[in-house]
Amino acid sequence: MPNNAATRAERFASGMAALDSIHDDAGHGVIESLADIAPELGHQIVAWGYGDILSRPGLEPQQRQLVTLGILTGMGGSDAQLEVHIGASLNVGLTPQQIIEVFLQSAVYCGFPRALNAVAAARKVFAERGLLPLD
Known part of the structure; x- marks a missing residue:
């Protein structure tokens, strides 16, 4: 503390x-x-x-969210938490493209299935916020 x-x-x-x-x-x-x-x-x-x-x-809030997204992706089975932190990432100023970049990077270390699950969570959050399709 x-x-x-x-x-x-x-x-x-x-x-x-x-x-x-x-x-x-x-x-x-x-x-x-x-x-x-x-x-x-x-x-x-x-x-x-x-x-x-x-x-x-x-760390700045954006940096903390990048770390959190990477960890949740690597853990797997954290789809609900990923959705919450994808939203938080957008709230602190990360772009959808930066968030997707985290999942691309995560694929190298965590595997494609976990990265694909994270992208599915992002798709849901981005759709709710009217951010699809991405450029």
């Missing part, structure tokens, strides 16, 4: 500010979907994931 003196509520507030700056309804929907079954997991995603990690000064 960057600030050991920060309270639970302060960490959550810091995380919500970061989440608000990156995500739209999809990101918030993830947290809300946990309220009735795993509220502590939702709290930790916000307080630790966004408040302590994504708020760090070492």
Whole structure:
């Protein structure tokens, strides 16, 4: 934790500010979907994931999203999370072409099936935002 003196509520507030700056309804929907079954997991995603990690000064939001897209692609089986972070990537200023480039690069290290699954997630998000066809 960057600030050991920060309270639970302060960490959550810091995380919500970061989440608000990156995500739209999809990101918030993830947290809300946990309220009735795993509220502590939702709290930790916000307080630790966004408040302590994504708020760090070492990388810009665009760089963090590039890393996240690459990792989620490599992991496989993370289509829902990819969709949320593809949207977040667009929100922080990445272009659809840059996002597709991540998946092309990922194919070299993760394989074509995982890259194709990531592109399918991108197609869904891009279509919802009226960004297809790409030039």
